[in-house]
Amino acid sequence: MARRIPVPQLEGVTREEFLQRIYPQRKPVVLKGIDLGTCTTKWTADYISQVGGTKEVKIHVSTVPQMDFIKLCLLTGLYTGLQKTSTRNSLFQSHQRALVEREEKYYLRSLGEDPRKDVADIRKQFPLLEGDIKIPEFFEKEQFFSSVFRISSPGLQLWTHYDVMDNFLIQVTGKKRVVLFSPRDAQYLYLSGTKSEVLNLDNPDLNKYPLFFKARRFECVLEAGDVLFIPALWFHNVISEEFGVGVNVFWKHLSSECYDKTDTYGNKDPTAASRAMQILDRALKTLDDLPEEYRDFYARRMVLRIQDKAFSSNYE
Ligand SMILES: O=C(O)CCC(=O)C(=O)O
Known part of the structure; x- marks a missing residue:
């Protein structure tokens, strides 16, 4: 079994402390007690349904808690507290019966207006919610890349992957367990592109993935109001222990010209x-x-x- 290393938790960190002491270490850290605005009390499923209910969004639906790209299906519908109210996607319709017969898990990851060209930005796609959240202003404005609205069913697990931007993962409501692996341990993670093939972290198939146990496993539980700093290239796997709403903000660590201009997700290699x-x-x-x-x-x-x-x- 891989060693579990707790991610450090720091209370009330200021911008200066973060930039001088924490950021240069390029290691994950949970920031507690950051002023996030009124979202932490306001963003209940009912409130979001009312405010965001007319916005059409794409929602991932999975028949199993451990999401992977094969068992996943995208549905387009109106967001009302993660109840599907309309569907347009024929793939979803053809699978609908199979899906509803089992327990379904939902996952919303907001996208730009045209996901092939535009990055997700809650200021643009969810202007009525944007006013409720204060994004920590630790970085320069020019470093901003995207802000992504995320909602997940309880029990849902997002596959282990890395992104190429620095990330503030803001847990607004609900609870999440995040497992992280250092970029230095990439050789033990059985990568396929930006993702690890090892889906079951707690009970990995060591016949198939014999080196996986060598990867050092960093772990934290995010409570409502916590902000997890995930440096670029750090692998992360997220399990929602409760229904939860979050926003993650990607920031450029390198100068703009290093990044792929066609990247709208923050995960195309430099x-x-x-x-x-x-x-x-x-x-x-x-x-x-x-x-x-x-x-x-x-x-x-x-x-x-x-x-x-x-x-x-x-x-x-
Ligand atoms: O919190 C989540 O649902 C996933 C977060 C994530 O993968 C990210 O911020 O890159």
Whole structure:
């Protein structure tokens, strides 16, 4: 079983303390006692239904608590306290009976007006709710990337993934358990793109994922009013212990030109990283010209070069 390391919790941290002491460490931390405005008392399911009820949103529906992309289906409907009131998505309609016969779990992750071009921004998509929440002003305005409204059913688990932006995950109501893994442990997480294939963190299939137990597991429980700082590239897995409403705000850590201009979700690798990955894929393909014995030898030499270059000792 992986070691569980509690994420530090800090009370009443100021902007200066955060920027000078906490941010440079590039480690997750739970900030408690931050003034978030009236949202923590106002944002009940009834209130959100009234204020946001005419807004059409896309909601993920899952027949199992552990969401993955295969068992997931998107429905378009009006948001009324996470009751579906209208559906347009034919995929959903064809699965509707199967879904309602079992227990359904819902997950809302707000999107921009045109998700292919626009980032989510609660100021634009939910102007009537925006006034209730004070986003901690710890970063410069130019660093702002997106603000995402999230609502989830109790028991729902979001797969382990990383984002490329720094993140303030604001738990407005409800309770969530968040498990985090350092970018340094990426090699134990069985990645497929930005996600880990290991869905069941508490009882992983160690025959399939034998190295998973080596990943150091950081953990915290977010209560209403808590803000979790998740540095870019830190993996996170979120289980909603109660029905909960949250907002997460992505901030740029690197200068704007490093990021992929087509990224509206905050999870496309920086352009230099994508280019390097493509070159690596080409290099590996080039090795296909050699017989297996040689391919294996030169692949090992490539691994050694990468290890020498990438695993710097001063970054923990
Ligand atoms: O709180 C959630 O529902 C998910 C949060 C998350 O994945 C994120 O902020 O990137």
